[in-house]
Amino acid sequence: MKIDDALQKAVALNNDKTENRPAPRASENKAPVAGESVTLSPLAAQLQSIEAAGASEQVYDADKVNAIKSAISSGQFRVDSEKVADGLINTVKDLLTAQR
Numbered sequence: 001m002k003i004d005d006a007l008q009k010a011v012a013l014n015n016d017k018t019e020n021r022p023a024p025r026a027s028e029n030k031a032p033v034a035g036e037s038v039t040l041s042p043l044a045a046q047l048q049s050i051e052a053a054g055a056s057e058q059v060y061d062a063d064k065v066n067a068i069k070s071a072i073s074s075g076q077f078r079v080d081s082e083k084v085a086d087g088l089i090n091t092v093k094d095l096l097t098a099q100r
Helices: 008-011 017-018 042-056 062-074 081-097
Strands: none
Touching: none
C-alpha cells in the first residue's frame, strides 16, 4: 500500500529556490494601487489548474470507506499483515531509490 501525493507527482517543485530567498522587506509589502496588475508565473498558473482539477475529483471511494467502517464496528474487519508488510517494504524501497 503506497500513498502518493498527486500534486507532487504532477508538478516537480524545487524547494531549494524558495528556501534560499531572503525575507521580504517591509517596504516590499505594500498594498496594490488601483490600476496595477499582477501576473502569475507559469508554475503558479499550472498549480492553480491542477488544484481546480483535483477539487472536482472525489479523493476517496465513499462506499468502500463506509463498508470498512461497518466491518470494523461489527468486528469482521481483518488486516492482511503480509499485504501491509509488502506495501511498507515497497514504500521504503521507493524512498531509498528517490534519495539517490
